[in-house]
Amino acid sequence: MRANAESSSSKNKPNSQPPPVRVLLTNDDGPLSPFFVAWVEHVRSSLSWRCFVAPPAEGQSFVSKAVATGNNHSSSSNNGGGGGISLIKVDDETVYISGPPATAVNLALHHLATDCDFVVSGPNIGHNVGRGSVLSSGTVGAALEGAVSGKKSIALSFPFKNGYGNWTEEELRLAVEASGRVVADLWTNWGEGVDLYNINVPLDFNRQKEERKEEGEEEFEISATTVDPGAQYSSLYKIAHPDAAHDFEWGPSGLRVFDEANGVAAAAGGDVEAVREGRISVTALKAGLAHVESSSSSR
DSSP states (O other): OOTTSSSOOOTTSOOOSOOOSOEEEEOSSOTTOHHHHHHHHHHHHTSOOOEEEOOBSSOOTTOTTOOOOSTTOOOOGGGTSSSSOOEEEEETTEEEESSOHHHHHHHIIIIIOTTOOEEEEEEEEBOOOSHHHHHHOHHHHHHHHHHHTTOEEEEEEEOOSSOTTOOOHHHHHHHHHHHHHHHHHHHHTOOTTOOEEEEEOOTTGGGTHHHHHHTTSOSSOEEEOBOOTTOOOOOOEEEEETTEEEEEEEOOOSOOTTOGGGOOOOOTTBHHHHHHTTOEEEEEEOSSOOOOOOSOOOO
């Protein structure tokens, strides 16, 4: 199973690539995320990779690649007093950081675990497919920070379609195991010119697994995808109270990319299409805004 090709296999390919020296694990949902807890255990026990675990101390979703300057974070007994970004040391290989995911990655790579040569952010609770979500994701933002620092980096997400919490332990276990295979394969077979990968492993992919095995195919399908440019959000906020027209609260519109009834068509070959169909989506990305040649001039 080679993750950066849609239907090729590397089962019999010798693995000459050594494992990472140490992998940095972070997320944007905080240390208590059930997806993150299961993933960290899998990387340590099943992949047998050395890890440094550095998530934000609390959820920091939808913050993209924001970084903390320290101005808005109070000190604590964990950082010896003074202003700045505080750390909660859990053990020698685990810290919680009072800042966005990209801050956690930067601190870890440059100060706390400088031997890390691989960054895996996630699994995100929910999808990161389509342009609106990918550009806004704290999970992807952490992987971007890793790529900016010159490290191979992956953003990993577990989309679900039936509402928060409506997954089974078996679905989560299978998603974690599949992710381990994909992530390990990408480490070994990193694409030329790729800065980071955005991976989405739908929690219902195993529902198609038995059908595929009966047909003699791989037990799950991996698709090399592009970011669907048509999957967008509109307003991110709503009026908090009818009698307070100037008070707003979080209320995003247009992010239900798997609700085909809303009339949003999925782009062929895109990440939304793959996840809608129960396939694992692997999108190779560059860590930058693409330059476009234009005939117009601002002179």
